[in-house]
Amino acid sequence: MLKVGTAALAAGAAGAVLTGGAGQAASAAPGPKSARTRFAPLPRQAKPLPMGPDGYRLDRIGPETYAVTATPGVQAAFVVSSAGVIVMDAPPPLATALPAAIKKVTEKRVTHLIYTHQHADHIANARVFGDVVRIAHAETARLIHNEQDPARPMPTVTFKDQYTLTVGDQRLELSYPGVNHDAGNIIIHAPRQRVAMMVDVVIPGWAPFRAWGTADSVPGVLRTHDVLAGLDIDTFVGGHIHRLGTPEDIKVSREFVYDLWNYTTNVMATTHMETYLAQVEEGNLWAGFRLWFEAIADKVEPMIYRKWLHRLGAVDVFTRENIQTIALSHAIDAPHDLSF
Numbered sequence: 516m517l518k519v520g521t522a523a524l525a526a527g528a529a530g531a532v533l534t535g536g537a538g539q540a541a542s543a544a545p546g547p548k549s550a551r552t553r554f555a556p557l558p559r560q561a562k563p564l565p566m567g568p569d570g571y572r573l574d575r576i577g578p579e580t581y582a583v584t585a586t587p588g589v590q591a592a593f594v595v596s597s598a599g600v601i602v603m604d605a606p607p608p609l610a611t612a613l614p615a616a617i618k619k620v621t622e623k624r625v626t627h628l629i630y631t632h633q634h635a636d637h638i639a640n641a642r643v644f645g646d647v648v649r650i651a652h653a654e655t656a657r658l659i660h661n662e663q664d665p666a667r668p669m670p671t672v673t674f675k676d677q678y679t680l681t682v683g684d685q686r687l688e689l690s691y692p693g694v695n696h697d698a699g700n701i702i703i704h705a706p707r708q709r710v711a712m713m714v715d716v717v718i719p720g721w722a723p724f725r726a727w728g729t730a731d732s733v734p735g736v737l738r739t740h741d742v743l744a745g746l747d748i749d750t751f752v753g754g755h756i757h758r759l760g761t762p763e764d765i766k767v768s769r770e771f772v773y774d775l776w777n778y779t780t781n782v783m784a785t786t787h788m789e790t791y792l793a794q795v796e797e798g799n800l801w802a803g804f805r806l807w808f809e810a811i812a813d814k815v816e817p818m819i820y821r822k823w824l825h826r827l828g829a830v831d832v833f834t835r836e837n838i839q840t841i842a843l844s845h846a847i848d849a850p851h852d853l854s855f
């Protein structure tokens with residue numbers, strides 16, 4: 516794991532080159548005190564916003580659209596239509612906050628629940644809304660069916676590419692940009708509200724989570740950034756952390772993931788696996804691959820830190836792993852359409 520010295524941290528915002536890699540492993544396991552200074556400080560735009568008096572944030576993000584955020588940085592949203600409330604996701608950490616927030620805004624009942632995708636951390640509290648219309652991508656329905664999780668009731672309406680949901684005076688455009696963070700992970704766009712929600716792809720102000728948030732397709736995550744960057748919106752709901760996003764956040768996230776992809780691509784062109792296979796016991800392919808992945812990450816990490824450590828949150832936490840995920844994606848996905 517990367518070790519970041521405190522002196523380098525202090526200069527990090529000024530663009531200091533931080534070193535890391537296999538040869539720099541920490542000499543001792545960090546204790547509770549050193550864990551605070553082990554990672555670069557969060558830039559201002561990544562710091563959490565305060566929760567409200569009831570323990571959650573309720574933000575009005577469109578004329579009739581609201582976002583609800585609670586610790587540990589989980590988000591859902593809802594639109595109030597003339598015929599009922601449309602809820603987007605039902606994360607377990609919002610089990611009480613989301614129904615309470617809706618009640619605070621309207622007396623109308625929830626009639627529709629949209630699943631952004633099938634991951635339990637975003638929808639496993641769906642039953643709190645009872646017998647409503649549940650809309651999801653067909654792939655999400657298939658995956659939920661496989662899991663047999665009683666906390667994630669089956670969708671009642673599914674679609675493949677596009678779906679227009681009209682409820683009373685509200686219209687939402689649901690679309691699927693192909694496999695990305697998860698198969699079936701969709702974009703929800705409310706044009707009149709100037710709002711879009713997509714979960715676990717753009718995390719406003721932050722670098723991607725570990726293994727690109729367990730992305731089913733890393734190239735798909737990049738292509739999805741292209742689609743999100745084309746939306747005409749004011750506010751973006753990303754599903755995590757303590758604040759909402761803007762079109763600028765989408766633009767910055769897109770630039771970061773393409774930098775990560777392109778820098779890794781370039782380094783791979785001059786970092787040959789045979790060199791590393793020759794260094795280990797004959798036939799130990801895994802060991803050769805590991806040294807190769809580490810060599811690639813050793814070269815890409817400082818390039819990324821120089822440009823990004825002060826611009827996004829937690830760049831130094833999972834970037835090393837994410838570089839290695841890209842290296843693997845090159846071998847197995849082999850996309851030829853990605854460049855920025």
Ligand SMILES: [Zn+2]
Pocket residue numbers: 632634696697714715
């Ligand atoms: Zn997810």
